[in-house]
Amino acid sequence: MRLAEFALERYFARWEFAVRYLLCASDVEGLPMASLLAMADDETRALWNDLRLGYTESTGHPLLRAEIAELYEHAGPDDVLVFAGAEEAIFCLLNVVAGPGDHAIVTWPGYQSLYEVARAAGADVTLHELHEADQWSLDVERLIASLRPETRVVVVNAPHNPTGMLPAHAEWARLTDELADRKIHLLSDEVYRFLERDERDALLPGADAYTQGISLGVMSKSLAMAGLRIGWLATRDRDLLARCAAFKDYTTICSSAPSEILALIGLRARDRVLARSRRIVADNLELLDDFFRRRAAWFSWVRPRAGSVGFPRLLAPIPIDEFAAGLVEAEGVLLLPASQFGHPGNHFRIGFGRENLPEALGQLEAYAERTLA
Numbered sequence: 557m558r559l560a561e562f563a564l565e566r567y568f569a570r571w572e573f574a575v576r577y578l579l580c581a582s583d584v585e586g587l588p589m590a591s592l593l594a595m596a597d598d599e600t601r602a603l604w605n606d607l608r609l610g611y612t613e614s615t616g617h618p619l620l621r622a623e624i625a626e627l628y629e630h631a632g633p634d635d636v637l638v639f640a641g642a643e644e645a646i647f648c649l650l651n652v653v654a655g656p657g658d659h660a661i662v663t664w665p666g667y668q669s670l671y672e673v674a675r676a677a678g679a680d681v682t683l684h685e686l687h688e689a690d691q692w693s694l695d696v697e698r699l700i701a702s703l704r705p706e707t708r709v710v711v712v713n714a715p716h717n718p719t720g721m722l723p724a725h726a727e728w729a730r731l732t733d734e735l736a737d738r739k740i741h742l743l744s745d746e747v748y749r750f751l752e753r754d755e756r757d758a759l760l761p762g763a764d765a766y767t768q769g770i771s772l773g774v775m776s777k778s779l780a781m782a783g784l785r786i787g788w789l790a791t792r793d794r795d796l797l798a799r800c801a802a803f804k805d806y807t808t809i810c811s812s813a814p815s816e817i818l819a820l821i822g823l824r825a826r827d828r829v830l831a832r833s834r835r836i837v838a839d840n841l842e843l844l845d846d847f848f849r850r851r852a853a854w855f856s857w858v859r860p861r862a863g864s865v866g867f868p869r870l871l872a873p874i875p876i877d878e879f880a881a882g883l884v885e886a887e888g889v890l891l892l893p894a895s896q897f898g899h900p901g902n903h904f905r906i907g908f909g910r911e912n913l914p915e916a917l918g919q920l921e922a923y924a925e926r927t928l929a
C-alpha cells in the first residue's frame with residue numbers, strides 16, 4: 557500500500573505547536589483533565605481509581621460501547637467498534653470496503669484520508685466536489701448520478717470540514733434511501749455532530765438511516781477531547797464490523813485503557829461537555845460574522861451551517877499561501893490555505909473552536925489592514 561503524504565497533517569506537524577494562535581484548528585478547546593474528572597459518577601470514578609494498565613478488550617470497553625450506542629436510535633453495544641481516533645476507524649473501514657475493482661465516491665474538498673486510503677487500497681475514487689457558488693451544498697442528484705454498479709461506499713462528511721456544509725433533511729433522506737435500495741455502504745463522517753447552529757438541523761446518523769449505513773464518531777471535535785484518541789464506528793452491519801475488528805489487529809489491537817475510561821466519563825457527562833463546546837463555537841461565530849461583514853471587501857464568507865470550521869476566500873489579489881505565510885510570520889496566527897486540501901481556490905480554513913479566537917482575529921485584522929488596505 558502506497559499512501560500519498562497527508563498534506564494537512566504535515567502542515568499541522570510543522571506549525572501546530574509552534575504558533576501562538578491556531579486560527580484554523582478544527583477541534584473545540586481541549587477540556588481540562590480536572591474538569592473531566594470532576595464530572596465522573598461513582599461508577600466511573602471507581603473505574604478510574606482502580607484501573608489496571610493491561611491490554612483492553614479489542615472491540616472497546618463494554619461500558620464505553622454501551623454509552624456510545626446511546627448516541628444512536630438503532631445501535632446497541634455490539635454495533636459499536638472503538639478505535640484510536642476517527643483516523644484509525646477511517647483507515648480500517650476503507651481498507652475493508654474498498655479494494656481493486658471497487659469504486660468509492662467521497663465529498664471534496666475534505667479530510668484527505670477519507671479519499672486517500674480508498675485510493676491507496678486500490679479503489680477507483682470519484683471526488684464529489686462542493687462549490688462555493690452553491691454555498692458548498694451537497695448536490696445529491698449529481699452524487700447519485702455518479703454511482704456505478706461497482707460502487708461499494710459513499711463517504712460524506714457532514715457537518716463538513718472545511719466548509720461547514722450540512723445537507724437538508726430531505727436531501728439526506730433522498731441519498732440514504734437510494735444507497736439503501738442499492739445496498740451501498742455510506743460512511744457518514746459525523747465527527748462534527750452536535751455542533752449544528754440549529755439543533756433541529758442535525759442529520760439522521762448513518763447508523764440509524766439503514767443497515768449498511770455507518771456512523772463515524774470521535775471524542776475530538778464537539779466533545780473537546782482530541783487528546784484521548786478515542787473514536788468509533790457504529791453500524792448494524794455486524795459482518796462489516798467484524799471485518800473491521802479483524803483489520804484492527806494490524807493497527808492498534810485495542811484502545812488505551814485510561815482513554816477509554818475518560819471517554820466514558822465524558823460521554824456520560826455529554827450534556828455539560830457539549831453545552832460548553834456550543835457556547836464557545838456560538839460566541840466565536842458571532843465575532844466571525846461581524847468580522848466578515850465589516851471586511852467584505854477582503855473576504856467572501858459562506859456561513860457554516862454546522863461544525864467548528866469555515867472556508868472563506870481571500871478576495872485581494874494575493875495568493876492565500878503568501879498571505880498566510882506573512883501572517884504567521886508577523887503575528888503568529890495560523891490559517892490553513894486551500895492548497896493543503898489540494899484545492900486551487902484562494903480559500904482558507906478558519907476554525908472557531910478555540911477560546912483565544914477574539915485575540916487571534918484582532919491580530920488577523922491588524923495584519924490585513926497593514927497589508928491589504
Ligand SMILES: Cc1ncc(COP(=O)(O)O)c(C=O)c1O
Nearest residue numbers: 641642643667713717747774776
Ligand atoms: C472530517 C474529519 N474526519 C476525521 C478526522 C480525524 O479525527 P481524529 O483526529 O480525532 O482521529 C478529522 C480531523 O480533523 C476530520 O476533520
